Structures are given as structure tokens and as C-alpha cells.
Amino acid sequence: MKRYLKYLILFCVLLLSTMISFGQCCNISQWGSATAPTSGATTTISTCNYLEEYSEIFSVVGGSSYTLEVTSFLAWVTVYSGSSCGTFVADGASPLTFTAPTSGTYYVHWTVDASCATASSGCETTTITQNSSPPPPPPISQCCNTSQYGSATA
Numbered sequence: 001m002k003r004y005l006k007y008l009i010l011f012c013v014l015l016l017s018t019m020i021s022f023g024q025c026c027n028i029s030q031w032g033s034a035t036a037p038t039s040g041a042t043t044t045i046s047t048c049n050y051l052e053e054y055s056e057i058f059s060v061v062g063g064s065s066y067t068l069e070v071t072s073f074l075a076w077v078t079v080y081s082g083s084s085c086g087t088f089v090a091d092g093a094s095p096l097t098f099t100a101p102t103s104g105t106y107y108v109h110w111t112v113d114a115s116c117a118t119a120s121s122g123c124e125t126t127t128i129t130q131n132s133s134p135p136p137p138p139p140i141s142q143c144c145n146t147s148q149y150g151s152a153t154a
Contacts, residue, residue, distance in 0.1 A: 024078055025076065026054075026084070026109060027053055027084075027118070029050075029052060030054055030084065031046060031053040032049050032053070033045065033055055034056075035058045035059045036059050036061065037128060038061075038130055040131065041129070041130060042129040044127050045057070045127060046125070046126050048123035048125075049070070050118075050122070051072070051112050052111065053109075053110055054108060055107070055110070056106075057107075057108060059105075060105065060106045061100060061130075062100050062103040063099065065097060065098070065100075066098060066130055067095050067129045067131060068096045068098075068126070069094050069095040071125045071126075072124050075093070075110060076091065077093070077096040077110065078108070079108055081104060081105070081107070083107070084107045091114070093114075110124065110126060
């Protein structure tokens with residue numbers, strides 16, 4: 001029994017040591033920039049981003065939802081705020097939809113996959129879309145009775 005337990009522990013250690021860890025991708029080359037669109041519009045960030053660059057997006061509105069897209073189906077998108085590799089905001093496969101936690105400039109990193117693999121060939125068109133806001137909830141009606149019915153005495 002001890003022998004099997006020893007092999008099970010060894011197997012688990014080997015399995016964990018061979019797993020690939022996925023990090024938040026942070027590129028060093030900047031290319032392309034755009035002002036965040038409004039009212040559900042789409043803006044082209046660049047017609048030639050390599051999947052090893054990042055782009056600046058200005059005037060992002062806190063609380064707004066945006067979708068970042070790369071023409072390649074193999075692309076991975078990572079978003080930071082504050083600086084090019086500052087506060088992590090979101091990451092995922094393109095198209096990536098995220099909600100901006102604060103207003104300001106955001107930095108979008110373009111890579112091949114979640115393991116941060118890069119590609120320096122093949123221009124990709126990158127876009128940002130401001131997603132339409134859901135309709136506001138209906139106003140809450142407040143009732144106010146103007147007459148009194150019945151009374152109680154203690």
C-alpha cells in the first residue's frame with residue numbers, strides 16, 4: 001500500500017511540474033492607437049498590428065463595455081490600465097469583451113495565445129467597439145395616498 005501511495009504522490013508532483021502556466025501577456029513594442037468610440041460605434045485601432053505589440057486606447061469611459069477584436073482567429077487579447085503593463089483588467093480570446101472599471105487610457109496587448117506566444121509576420125487589423133448600453137430600467141413609481149381610511153385607537 002505504501003508503494004502505491006509513493007507512486008501516486010510522485011505522479012502528482014510530475015503532473016503539476018509539467019503543467020503550462022498562463023500569464024498575463026505584456027509586450028514591449030507599441031503600435032497603433034485610437035480614441036475609444038461612443039454610441040455603439042467601431043473604431044479601427046490599426047490595419048497592421050503584429051501579434052507581439054500593444055496599442056493605446058484613449059478616452060475609455062469607466063463602466064462602459066467594449067469589444068476588442070483581431071482579424072486572426074488565433075489572437076489573444078490582454079488589457080491593462082495605468083501603464084502599458086500596469087493594472088491588469090481582462091484577457092481572453094479575440095473578440096474580447098470587457099467593462100472598463102475606470103475612465104482613462106488603456107493598453108491592449110495582442111498575442112497569438114494565452115501562453116503569450118508572439119508572431120512578427122502577418123499584419124492584423126485590430127478594432128474596438130463600444131457596446132450599446134442596455135436600456136435604463138423603468139422609473140419606479142411612487143405612490144402617495146391622499147386620503148385616510150379607518151383609524152385605530154389604542
